[in-house]
Amino acid sequence: MKKVIDLSLYLVTDSELMSTPTLEEAVEQAIIGGCTVVQLREKTASSREFYNTALSVKRVTDKYNVPLIINDRLDIAMAADADGLHLGQSDLPISAARRIFGDDKIIGISVSTFSEAKQAQAEGADYLGVGAMYKTGTKTDAADVTMDELKHIRAAVNIPIVVIGGINKTTLPAFYGTNIDGISVVSAIIAQPDITSAAAELKRMVKNLR
Amino acid sequence: MKKVIDLSLYLVTDSELMSTPTLEEAVEQAIIGGCTVVQLREKTASSREFYNTALSVKRVTDKYNVPLIINDRLDIAMAADADGLHLGQSDLPISAARRIFGDDKIIGISVSTFSEAKQAQAEGADYLGVGAMYKTGTKTDAADVTMDELKHIRAAVNIPIVVIGGINKTTLPAFYGTNIDGISVVSAIIAQPDITSAAAELKRMVKNLR
Numbered sequence: 001m002k003k004v005i006d007l008s009l010y011l012v013t014d015s016e017l018m019s020t021p022t023l024e025e026a027v028e029q030a031i032i033g034g035c036t037v038v039q040l041r042e043k044t045a046s047s048r049e050f051y052n053t054a055l056s057v058k059r060v061t062d063k064y065n066v067p068l069i070i071n072d073r074l075d076i077a078m079a080a081d082a083d084g085l086h087l088g089q090s091d092l093p094i095s096a097a098r099r100i101f102g103d104d105k106i107i108g109i110s111v112s113t114f115s116e117a118k119q120a121q122a123e124g125a126d127y128l129g130v131g132a133m134y135k136t137g138t139k140t141d142a143a144d145v146t147m148d149e150l151k152h153i154r155a156a157v158n159i160p161i162v163v164i165g166g167i168n169k170t171t172l173p174a175f176y177g178t179n180i181d182g183i184s185v186v187s188a189i190i191a192q193p194d195i196t197s198a199a200a201e202l203k204r205m206v207k208n209l210r
Numbered sequence: 211m212k213k214v215i216d217l218s219l220y221l222v223t224d225s226e227l228m229s230t231p232t233l234e235e236a237v238e239q240a241i242i243g244g245c246t247v248v249q250l251r252e253k254t255a256s257s258r259e260f261y262n263t264a265l266s267v268k269r270v271t272d273k274y275n276v277p278l279i280i281n282d283r284l285d286i287a288m289a290a291d292a293d294g295l296h297l298g299q300s301d302l303p304i305s306a307a308r309r310i311f312g313d314d315k316i317i318g319i320s321v322s323t324f325s326e327a328k329q330a331q332a333e334g335a336d337y338l339g340v341g342a343m344y345k346t347g348t349k350t351d352a353a354d355v356t357m358d359e360l361k362h363i364r365a366a367v368n369i370p371i372v373v374i375g376g377i378n379k380t381t382l383p384a385f386y387g388t389n390i391d392g393i394s395v396v397s398a399i400i401a402q403p404d405i406t407s408a409a410a411e412l413k414r415m416v417k418n419l420r
Binding site: 046047048049051072073074075076078079089090091092093096097099100 | 256257258259261282283284285286288289299300301302303306307309310
């Protein structure tokens with residue numbers, strides 16, 4: 001049966017931005033601070049490197065019983081027995097991924113428009129990553145989503161929504177009361193000198209989203 | 211049941227080198243000339259682009275009942291229902307790929323040393339791509355394999371072997387009588403002005419390998 005996952009503080013990794021010597025340490029410190037789900041994102045690694053990193057990060061997430069989601073690569077997600085897969089609009093279609101990955105696994109997708117959001121729900125996505133809400137250094141190609149568009153999407157779909165792109169302790173209060181399910185964060189956690197404290201501070205704040 | 215495949219004239223695609231407007235045309239002309247198996251290799255495409263290309267090339271290979279093998283990406287191979295997967299030394303381990311892809315599918319691997327060849331056979335590879343035999347513009351990172359090393363590998367493994375790297379009508383006669391199963395070719399077919407004739411000429415020559 002599919003796991004019910006808490007998306008409230010959703011960490012996306014970036015091996016080039018982290019403040020710790022290893023990704024495993026960064027992930028562990030973020031989980032201790034309160035991250036509820038971890039997405040492993042590796043855009044330049046070889047398949048073997050991505051696979052090995054997934055196995056070793058999974059030892060950390062398993063230790064804390066936090067779900068691990070793999071960005072883009074369904075084969076890596078399956079080989080590492082991850083809990084889920086996060087797709088972008090230029091990755092495999094949800095239908096193809098679902099057929100292979102199975103109904104018990106989580107499949108999320110990034111959307112930046114109302115029509116992408118509606119389509120993703122219709123195709124069986126388990127959650128949406130909506131953004132980029134703000135300009136960000138980590139996803140320079142992402143389109144911008146306005147607060148009105150976010151509210152429009154929130155009203156139109158019933159699957160969980162996390163916002164992505166430039167979310168940090170300064171921008172987060174703008175989402176209070178928007179009834180979204182969580183925030184997806186890269187540098188506001190992983191690039192901070194004290195990852196655990198940064199995660200803990202955001203964790204206290206996300207209670208105000210609903 | 212696993213297909214028995216004829217590896218004698220093994221085309222590897224390269225979207226940047228082909229002499230035709232579309233990859234589908236290049237593949238069709240190569241098959242008409244006598245290519246017996248096609249490996250789709252896309253190192254810069256997005257997952258969606260790779261998937262769409264795999265579906266459209268598979269319509270061509272299916273039309274001629276020629277096996278389609280996907281380079282590196284097990285997820286693309288599964289999503290497109292390809293016949294096989296070709297791994298490099300920095301791709302997924304054979305054991306992980308086999309567990310997911312199943313026993314009925316073909317898994318080949320590139321090796322450049324005797325120990326890699328022995329290990330690949332032990333791990334259940336269905337065939338070896340041994341090379342690079344010569345310097346080549348398409349795989350600049352590949353190690354060189356001497357003719358003595360090739361003979362050493364041929365004597366030590368019983369799975370099929372194709373040679374890769376710089377194989378063309380000038381270099382091919384060096385492999386006459388070496389008892390290998392085929393040649394793997396990129397530019398000597400796909401970059402030629404007349405792809406069908408280039409493939410047909412190599413097809414006549416590969417009869418002398420055994």
